[in-house]
Amino acid sequence: MPHPADPYEGDDLDDLPPPQPVHFAEQALLGALLLEPHRLDTIGRLAPDHFGNHAHGALFGAMHTVPAPNPKQHTKDTAWLSAVLAKARPEAPGLTASYLHTLIQSCPRPQHATAYAGMIRADHARRTLREHADRLCQSATDTTLPNPAATVLAQTDALSHYLDELATHFAAHPGSLPRTPSSPPPPRGTGEEALDEERLLLATATAHPDGLHLMRWLQPEDFTLPLHGQLYRCLTALARRGAAVDPVTVLWEAQHQQLLTAEFAPADLMALVSDPVGSPDYWGERILRRALLGQAHAVGLRLGVLTNDQANTVHQLITGSRRALAGLSAIRVRWQHATSPAPQSRPPRTESTAAPRAGPPRTTAPPPPTARLTR
Incomplete structure (x- = not known):
């Protein structure tokens, strides 16, 4: 300025x-x-x-x-x-x-100094929130980071802590929802690397379907290509029913889901799911990480739109930011479930074969039996 x-x-x-x-x-x-x-x-x-x-x-x-x-x-x-x-x-x-x-x-009016100071604090909060949004976008799109998911989650934590801090200094008021219209989410990147990972996941999951019931952390909406997500839903549906899983059964399920078209013929599907490499867990984690980074980028862009709208009060910015973070938090839970080590199962308890311990010695005589009354 x-x-x-x-x-x-x-x-x-x-x-x-x-x-x-x-x-x-x-x-x-x-x-x-x-x-x-x-x-x-x-x-x-x-x-x-x-x-x-x-x-x-x-x-x-x-x-x-x-x-x-x-x-x-x-x-x-x-x-x-x-x-x-x-x-x-x-x-x-x-x-x-x-x-x-x-x-x-x-x-x-010098006596209005407190009101002027409040305006300055509010604008500083807006600028700082915009800086958090910019850092979130940058970390979500920086391909040079050694561990982009960890960086994004750390930046998300910093953003959440700042929102909590703001909430303690700016009182809530009626009409707390931001009036800024929601912009459509940015298009998911459909680069060849992302598509290859999704194809390999479908092929390896078809060849090794036994672990699909453990991959509930991966959802069809995580895929960059909707068709791949729908095919993954076909695979999980077969596995959930306990049905046979192979390229032919996947083709049959895809036909029932109306996924076959002139551009995606049966032979195309058979070729897609017939060349497995690696394990489903490996490719699934890569797909989920890409979805996590994409959602973080979308959140950063949304917060940038909110902070650029001067009509929003600080409390409206807090509410809008927390709503935007909700979708990212859901993917974060699934990411942590996918990358956490499996809990070690407890060894089964065995019944003891030792003789039962004797009870304490009886110090009083047992009561006499009750006599039956006879006529």
Whole structure:
């Protein structure tokens, strides 16, 4: 957000974007504090990095460093203003004494300083949430990461923790759902590598169907090509019924599911599921990881759309972000189930063959038998 203290690196000054509303809130707050420094103790939790404008943040930090002036003396001279300016200039060389007077003139009501500070905190929350979204998108699409799934999940945890932190500082209010329309999810990448992995999964699962009942962590919607997901559903349906599984039975099941077309003939299906390599678990994990990364990328894009909509309040951003994370959390549970080591089964309990232990010795005589009454 440009202002007189910020350099502009463009060639045409007419192309400067207009200042955002938070720019005027920052000016109003700094003007209020320059006029009445004692209000620094009344504006609540605020730090220099909460300001979107670097020079404004440096000036705010200098106010906390320079001792507060005597209120009566402050109305008679500008010694405190000069000291604050001198302290802030090493961090923001563009600051001038005339800009401090501009800030003072930009404050409508010094007594509204707390409200201005709240606006700055809200905009900082929006910017920080956008940074989390950008990092999530970057980690989900970075092919150089040694363990992209772990990186994405760590970034997701950081995002969730930040949302929890925001919820403690910004109260809920009616109409908490964001009004930003939902954009369609980005198209799943259908590169040749992804398609090859899905073909190999179908072929190996057809050749080794015994473990399909243990692969419930993989769902048809995880496949990049819908047809492959539907064929996987045919395989799991056969396995669940305890039916025979081989290329011919898969073909028969696919016919009942209306998957055969002019572009996908019976011979194509037979060729697809007849060349197994490796194990189903291996290819299934790769497919699920690709689905996890794709969902994380979609969540990051959704959060970017939400934070770019200035109409959303912080609480609406919190609610919308948590809703977007719900789908990612579901895939995360399945991913953890797929990659966790199988629990070791307990050894079966055996009945003891030792003689039973004798009970404690009886210290009293047994009661006499009850006599039957006879006529």
